[in-house]
Amino acid sequence: MADSAAERRSPAAAYAARFEAASAGGGLRLAEIPFLTQVDLRVDPKSPAAERIGTAIGVPLPVEPGTVASGGDLEVLWLGPDEWLVLGPDGAAPDLVARIAEAAGGEHVSVVDVSAQRTTLAVAGERARDVLAHGCALDLHPRVFGPGRCAQTMLARANVILVAGEDDVRVLVRSSFAGYLAEWLLDASVEYVAGG
Amino acid sequence: MLLIPCPWCGPRDEAEFHYGGQAHIAYPDNPAALSDEEWARYLFFRDNPKGPFAERWSHTAGCRRWFNVVRDTATNEIHAVYRVGEPRPVTA
Ligand SMILES: [Zn+2]
Numbered sequence: 051m052a053d054s055a056a057e058r059r060s061p062a063a064a065y066a067a068r069f070e071a072a073s074a075g076g077g078l079r080l081a082e083i084p085f086l087t088q089v090d091l092r093v094d095p096k097s098p099a100a101e102r103i104g105t106a107i108g109v110p111l112p113v114e115p116g117t118v119a120s121g122g123d124l125e126v127l128w129l130g131p132d133e134w135l136v137l138g139p140d141g142a143a144p145d146l147v148a149r150i151a152e153a154a155g156g157e158h159v160s161v162v163d164v165s166a167q168r169t170t171l172a173v174a175g176e177r178a179r180d181v182l183a184h185g186c187a188l189d190l191h192p193r194v195f196g197p198g199r200c201a202q203t204m205l206a207r208a209n210v211i212l213v214a215g216e217d218d219v220r221v222l223v224r225s226s227f228a229g230y231l232a233e234w235l236l237d238a239s240v241e242y243v244a245g246g
Numbered sequence: 247m248l249l250i251p252c253p254w255c256g257p258r259d260e261a262e263f264h265y266g267g268q269a270h271i272a273y274p275d276n277p278a279a280l281s282d283e284e285w286a287r288y289l290f291f292r293d294n295p296k297g298p299f300a301e302r303w304s305h306t307a308g309c310r311r312w313f314n315v316v317r318d319t320a321t322n323e324i325h326a327v328y329r330v331g332e333p334r335p336v337t338a
Contacts, residue, residue, distance in 0.1 A: 115309070116255060116256075130310055130311060131254055131311065133310075187259045201308075202309065203262065203308060204259075204262060207261075
């Protein structure tokens, strides 16, 4: 049987060349970050299990809405008052799920590997937030949406999770919407791309 | 477009929400004991005030939580937003 890793293709793989071309000017950089580990976690934040899970993964679950806690190579995104998305590097899911499940013990906890549900589009550079503002109603200024913040919202009518960085925003989009959103990003970028 | 303050996420566009109708409709204690008319009344009959109305909304494109809103049906002004299980706040 063929090695399945060799056959993997990320949802926005077909856009790599166009992303690269749009990034040539430097004011804007578009790229897909494929195959990140994503584990959806639901647990009562006040339960002992929530605390044990935080200890087990080395990152306490953030309880303030729209915030991100990070530690080691993991990031924990607040998705709801009892729901988080744990982001990690490619291949980390089996170990991560096992560690969380063990920490959960017999308590009422849901932990699901949803890595294949979304891919990550990195929108970086000084124009990153301007591009996203074309299709997002949230205030993305670093003053209110800077490092340590995330949001579930809509970008160009597609459901997304935005993760803020210093001069970049990562857009987590469902795999079936990745092509649409890649086209939209390229279109919204035209006025910021040198020679475009 | 309404700007609805989700009690968890803060103000968001109406497009991120789904509407859930009148709030505080309790499920009957013993549905089997109801007559057809009483059951129909529970299922289909809702208040339709001109003015403040307590209604349910779900932040479907965000935290996916249901919560309650007191909205003036005549002006669309939102008087209060509160989480499920909390009592309806007193509003003007
Ligand atoms: Zn919300």
